[in-house]
Amino acid sequence: MTRGKTQILVITGPTASGKSKLSMDIASLYPIEIISADSMQVYKYMDIGTDKPSLDDRSKVPHHLIDIKYPDEPWSVEEFQRRAETAVKEITARGNIPCLVGGTGLYIRAFLQGYRLTGAPPDAQFRREMRELAAGKGNRAVHDLLIDRDPRSHESLHPNDLKRVIRALEYFRATGRPISSRTDMGISERYDPVMLGLQWNREELYRKIDDRVDDQFRRGIVEEVRKLLVKGYSHRLRSMQGLVYKEVCSYLLGLTTESETRDLVKRNTRRFARRQFTWFTREEGIIWITAGNDRLWSDILAEACETIHAKGLVSQPPGNRV
RNA sequence: GCCGCGGUAGCUCAGUCGGUAGAGCAGCGGACUGAAAAUCCGCGUGUCGCCAGUUCGAUUCUGGCCUGCGGCA
Secondary structure, three states, X not given: OOOOOEEXXXXXXXXXXXXXXXXHHHHOOOOEEEEEOOOOOOEOOOOOOOXXXXXXXXXXXXXXXXXXXXXXXXXXXXXXXXXXXXXXXXXXXXXXXXXXXXXXXXXXXXXXXXXXXXXXXXXXXXXXXXXXXXXXXXXXXXHHOHHHHOHHHHHHOOOOOHHHHHHHHHHHHHHOOOXXXXXXXXXXXXXXXXXXXXXXXXXXXXXXXXXXXXXXXXXXXXHHHHHHHHOOOOOXXXXXXXXXXXXXXXXXXXXXXXXXXXXXXXXXXXXXXXXXXXXXXXXXXXXXXXXXXXXXXXXXXXXXXXXXXHOOOOOOOHHHHO
């Protein structure tokens, strides 16, 4: 309870950990609206592969930032930030509690910490030039351009991390200042978040991921991707580089067999979950709730509700509501 | 039962003319500020089938045993 700051609930955790389910169940007890913090669920027509909440769930509880872009439209952290802020304002104006739900750690962090992302928009032309330079003279040549513009980034970025190296150059070019010198607004000035994270034993989560992938194939992920390609969305689009889509595209292009594809998706999804673990362990302020097959879902839900009550996000204790 | 080939990392295998071993894949750790389901960096995790013999020293050579595969019966 801090005056002047907007209270928000955040539910995060690795892929397949049950974030959506938890948010839906909380929504049945408290007046929350869900803001998806997921880089892939923004795209229309990409449903099965992103495990998008069902239309039924979306009709019961307002969901924001889902299906807001066509797969070939530009989308970025910056736009997420802007749109999420707007959504938060609208939700609080309605007297509801905004609830950020998702596994895209960068989005959540950028939002809560108030990353200042204005002033250096992406420059496709420049990026292309730099890529060509790298292809011709090597990654190191591009990396070395940082030496006198942004020595700090030159040191902290690996030459092969072209994406970030180019971004640092792009930022300098647009602002005249090194990207490493930017400052953020800081979490304390803006929001008062209660962050819940679903924590899983890794092996158990991996098994859950495998099951989910099998389920995605059963539900027709291959058809979904085929339709996207038929609609004219190229397999080279950024949206089509996401997990599952990438692998199924190469299957449809005849590069892999179905069982290879399925195994690849499982492996890559597990790796993704591992990267999420790395990211979230560094994230401060997450209250971890242990989940797992040997724990009753009702206990997990109860713990989540008690926590948000204890943190003052809701005045009614969970018991009185259920 | 006999003959042949094999048993080395989670998997597939390489290797040591005797000085306790290394590739690929899998796995693990990390980074991450307008692409983040993206991108990038780093790391061998080992009873060399078991027992004995020879040897200063055996995963390597010898013998026996166990076991897998193929062939002949």
